[in-house]
Structures are given as structure tokens and as C-alpha cells.
Amino acid sequence: MKLTLHLIADSHSGFQGDELLHIETGKHLAFGYMEFPPLIALFAFIQNLFGSNSVYIHHLFPHIASIIIIIYVAKTIIELGGKNKAIFLALFCIIIAPSFGRSQQLFQPVVFSQLFWVLSFYQLTKFVKYLDKRSLWYLTAFVVLGCTAKYDALFFISGLFALLLYKRTRQALLQQQFWKNIIVVILLLLPNLIWQYANNFPVLQMFNRLYETQLDKISRIESLGQLLMGINPLVSLLIILPAFIYLLKNNKSINRPLAVSILLSVLFLSFKNGKSYYFYPIVLTIIPFGALFWEQIVLEKKKWVIYPITTLLLLGAVLIPFGMPVYSFNRYLTKIYPFEKKEIEGGKYAIKYDEYYTKQKWQTTMQELKLVYDSLPLEERNICMIWGKHYGQAGAVNLLGVKYNLPKAFSYHGSFYSWTPKGQMPNTIIALSYRVGDFFSAYFDEVKLVRIIYNPYANNEEELYQRIYICKKPKQDFDKMKELFKIRIFE
Incomplete structure (x- = not known):
């Protein structure tokens, strides 16, 4: 269903402005770029091999990424002991969230950040559960890929300090000689660091400009409000809030390190006053716990609750067109735009996207x-x-x-x-x-x-x-x- 929505949106879409830059990077492969790490250029290079200017072709990797995200959110739920109902609720929440609709539609680093954050969190979950070397090395690999996709992966890394706070995971890290993993991460990211150094760290120049023009003007309360609306108010109420209850009450040996990891990522990102969409990858790691809350705590005793919960979430699907162009442009102007209307002097319509x-x-x-x-x-x-x-x-x-x-x-x-x-x-x-x-x-x-x-x-x-x-x-x-x-x- 999710892929179908993306393909419908492609049929109504042109290219978003930043996508045109990302497509161009495929013609200039390098270890770094002024605004972002190098991985998206490799994807652009492959898409450019088709020699096409079609939106469908240049959304090929975002669509693949969005499917893998769905799969690994489900696999995370299974690792945490969840079954069909929890998987259904979690995936339905992702589909009806306007924020995931658009952010996973466009050829931008954002969707690949979400992908590798979800893959990394899945391996983190497995490591906390099994304390095995294999999961730790897979975690290392996906953290590296996350850093080559978008620099916000550093906030995921900050959350990994939670593993040192608990004796069980700390001893496992020491036993697995985790300093080797750290060295591998540094060595693999070194080419991009050298590129940044050789070019006078343009990413810092970009961040300074971003704070001057945008981030310093954003209030954290405003950003939180945009986030809760973006992921759908019903998802925020029915899934995100129960997720924190579940994290604190159930299976403490596994959930506590994961909860603190999520909390640390949120705190560091909030400290840097990130935009609301910077938090989307973190939300994808929280949703599974909200779905588990309903399946393991509520539905065990009151199975009938699945029906009103599903009905409410189904009502939330009316917000899908607010995040991706599943409507034709003319239908958007008549059905959706009146709710997003904005006056621009000299303009006829002020279209958000x-x-x-x-x-x-x-x-x-x-x-x-x-x-x-x-x-x-x-x-x-x-x-x-x-x-x-x-x-x-x-x-x-x-x-x-x-x-x-x-x-x-x-x-x-x-x-x-x-x-x-x-x-x-x-x-x-x-x-x-x-x-x-x-x-x-x-x-x-x-x-x-x-x-x-x-x-x-x-x-x-x-x-x-x-x-x-x-x-x-x-x-x-x-x-x-x-x-x-x-x-x-x-x-």
C-alpha cells in the first residue's frame, strides 16, 4: 500500500528544488559535498545511468528505502516479542503520518537517514537482547552508512552511550572489545573528514548559515507542535505516549537501555534546536513500543479494543494528502490548500511544497x-x-x-x-x-x-x-x- 501511494504521488509530482542538486551530485562523485555526506551521490549516479529525467526513476532509491524501513520496523517489533497486531498498528501509523509520506518520497538525504537509523536501531535491539558480536558489528556498519547519508547520525551515536550506563551491556561491550568497532567507524569516515578539512569544513559554514537564517528563529515548543502534527495527532496520542509507558514498565533489562538511548538522542538534538523533521528517525524507533503497549498490555485482556483503535487511526488517513501529492494539483487546490492557505503579497496561491x-x-x-x-x-x-x-x-x-x-x-x-x-x-x-x-x-x-x-x-x-x-x-x-x-x- 505504501509503495502504491508513493507511485501515485510520483504521477502528480515534479522535482523538489533540493532534489535537483542531489541528482547532479551523481555526475560528480566525491568523498564529500558542501551540504551533506557522500552516499546520496552514489545513489544518484546509479539512477543517472538510466539517462532519464523521470520522477519515477529519480525516486527509485527513496522508494526502496521506504519499503526497507517498513520491513525493519516490523522486524524490530518481532525482536521485542511483538506479533501481528503490533506490526499492523505500527505500520499503519507510518502510512498515515504526513511527515513520513513526504520525507520518504523525495530524493533527499532525509529518507536515507531514516533508513539507516531504523537499521541501526534494529541491530541495537538485537545487541541489547543477545549481547552478541555479530549484532555489534552490524550496528557498526549501519552507523557508518548513516553517517555517510546524513550528519544527524551523530545524534544516534550519542544515544549509544546508554550502553555504558548499564552493567549488563557495558560488560558485553568490554568483552567484545568495542574499541575495535570505534576504530573501524573512524577509519571508514576518515575520507569524508579529510575532504571536509581540504575544503575548509564547508559543512560548518552551512550549519552557521542555517542557524543564522532558520534554527535560531525556531522555538522548541513550535518545533514540537509541528512534529506532533507531522506524525499525525492520532499517532502522537495513541502510539507515541503509550510507547513511553511501555518502555518504563516492561522488560526492563532490554527496554531501559533502548529507552535511554532514545532519550539521549532526543536531548542532544533538542539542545541543538533541530527542525521538527530532524526527529522523524527517532519517532520511527518509538512507534514499535507504542504498538507493543496495545498488543501486550491492553489487547491481552480486552481484544475488542483493536477495533476502535483501528477505526481512529483509519480516520487519521485523511491527513495523507497533506504530506504527499496523492491528489492531482487541481484537486489539492480545492480540497487541501484551503486548510494550508497563506497570503503572499503578489502571489495567487502559496503552495507549501x-x-x-x-x-x-x-x-x-x-x-x-x-x-x-x-x-x-x-x-x-x-x-x-x-x-x-x-x-x-x-x-x-x-x-x-x-x-x-x-x-x-x-x-x-x-x-x-x-x-x-x-x-x-x-x-x-x-x-x-x-x-x-x-x-x-x-x-x-x-x-x-x-x-x-x-x-x-x-x-x-x-x-x-x-x-x-x-x-x-x-x-x-x-x-x-x-x-x-x-x-x-x-x-
Whole structure:
């Protein structure tokens, strides 16, 4: 059922802006990138082998990941002694949670973070239960993969300190010589660390920018509210709250270390004031215990309770379209948008998620760029390049512009900074941007605005209009440009 929902959503989707950057990384395999670890580039490389710009193809690995997540949440429940009813409740909760719908739909590190968090927690559960070397090494492997998928895996690692707090698990770690596992983790992550060092730790620059523009403005109460709504209020009430009761009351030798592990991850992440979606992987480790609460504590004595619980959760399925485009865009505008309505001065609709309308947006953008490109004299077209101010714009040109015979795009934004051309700049550059004022005038003697593309669905004023410029007579070469943008890659 979950895969069916994802495929329906694909049929209604364009590409979300960040996906276009992630797809581009597959053409530039490396041990690191400006914003994220390297694993997603490997997935992008494989998807790019199909030579397609289809949403279905570029969501191949997210769909595989979402299926594996479902499987290993179920396997975790089985390891904890759960049976069919607990598995049913847990998996149903994941399906009806809007937050998991979207976060597991898009080609972003988020879904792979959830995948390796769930796989790691499954092996953690097995280790706490059996205290065996095999589970510990599998745990080590998935922690490494988690760190190569998204840096928030460090919060999972922080939770592993719980194993040292209990005599039973602490003695097992010492017996298994766990310092060898730590060395292996460090050695396997060393290439990315070296890459970060060689590039002046851009990830720290990104985090600083993120705190300046977003995280410092988010209140923890607001973030908690968004999290509880995102995972579905009914799931929060019926599953998440009972999970903590179950963790504290049942099978203490196994549940206590797991509970403290989860708690430590939550505390460290809360201390760093993470966005609500940073907590999604942790929620996936809590849901099994809420399902076990109902199966082992309530349903053992009152089997009939499964029917009202299932009915309530079924009612919660009405929130699925709030997280993924299972409705067509027109139906979304009439049925869902009124509940998410937001006023943007100059806009017609303020659509929360851009994948709802980007099919139309990027098609129009490519057509307008093609008109500008074809208007240039032949000698200028032969050497012209496109500068995408935002990495999403550059990524869109490189993925979708092939159909229009457009030249390749470059950008100094995010990871595109690493792939910028070298040497002399061509005399003519077509620049594509959102609202940037006279930004390009600093780099060219002649800058002419030739097209304005209106987007009535933008969620913010900056993206209401895209602007296309013809820029001539560059004031510097590409090497100088790279130096100028060295500390500006996240602007």
C-alpha cells in the first residue's frame, strides 16, 4: 500500500528544488559535498545511468528505502516479542503520518537517514537482547552508512552511550572489545573528514548559515507542535505516549537501555534546536513500543479494543494528502490548500511544497531560456553558458535543459561551487535568478534583463519571479569568481 501511494504521488509530482542538486551530485562523485555526506551521490549516479529525467526513476532509491524501513520496523517489533497486531498498528501509523509520506518520497538525504537509523536501531535491539558480536558489528556498519547519508547520525551515536550506563551491556561491550568497532567507524569516515578539512569544513559554514537564517528563529515548543502534527495527532496520542509507558514498565533489562538511548538522542538534538523533521528517525524507533503497549498490555485482556483503535487511526488517513501529492494539483487546490492557505503579497496561491507545481514551473523556465538562447548570434551561442544563481535552477537546467538543447549550467551556490568551470569566462552568459537586485552587475560590464517568469504558486515573495539576464563583458575569469564566492556558497 505504501509503495502504491508513493507511485501515485510520483504521477502528480515534479522535482523538489533540493532534489535537483542531489541528482547532479551523481555526475560528480566525491568523498564529500558542501551540504551533506557522500552516499546520496552514489545513489544518484546509479539512477543517472538510466539517462532519464523521470520522477519515477529519480525516486527509485527513496522508494526502496521506504519499503526497507517498513520491513525493519516490523522486524524490530518481532525482536521485542511483538506479533501481528503490533506490526499492523505500527505500520499503519507510518502510512498515515504526513511527515513520513513526504520525507520518504523525495530524493533527499532525509529518507536515507531514516533508513539507516531504523537499521541501526534494529541491530541495537538485537545487541541489547543477545549481547552478541555479530549484532555489534552490524550496528557498526549501519552507523557508518548513516553517517555517510546524513550528519544527524551523530545524534544516534550519542544515544549509544546508554550502553555504558548499564552493567549488563557495558560488560558485553568490554568483552567484545568495542574499541575495535570505534576504530573501524573512524577509519571508514576518515575520507569524508579529510575532504571536509581540504575544503575548509564547508559543512560548518552551512550549519552557521542555517542557524543564522532558520534554527535560531525556531522555538522548541513550535518545533514540537509541528512534529506532533507531522506524525499525525492520532499517532502522537495513541502510539507515541503509550510507547513511553511501555518502555518504563516492561522488560526492563532490554527496554531501559533502548529507552535511554532514545532519550539521549532526543536531548542532544533538542539542545541543538533541530527542525521538527530532524526527529522523524527517532519517532520511527518509538512507534514499535507504542504498538507493543496495545498488543501486550491492553489487547491481552480486552481484544475488542483493536477495533476502535483501528477505526481512529483509519480516520487519521485523511491527513495523507497533506504530506504527499496523492491528489492531482487541481484537486489539492480545492480540497487541501484551503486548510494550508497563506497570503503572499503578489502571489495567487502559496503552495507549501513546490513539487506540486514544478512540472509546470520548470517547463516554462526551460522554454523561456530557450527563447533567450536562440536569440543570441550563432557565435555567441557556441560559447555561451548559463549561470543558475540558485543550485535548484542550475540543477534544473542540467537535468531538464537537455531536451531543449540548452548549454550546461554552473552555479556558485552550495555544492555546485565545487564544479564551477575554470579559465576564461565566455563573453556572453545567460543568468537565471530569483530576486537578487543588481547582483550580476558586479561581475559584468553589461547586464540586461530580458525575461521575467511569474510563479503564482510560490510560498515566499523571493520566488514569485524568476529573472533571465544576458550578461556580457565579464570583469573576471572563472578562477577569480571562485575566489570571490569562497565564503558565499550558502547565500
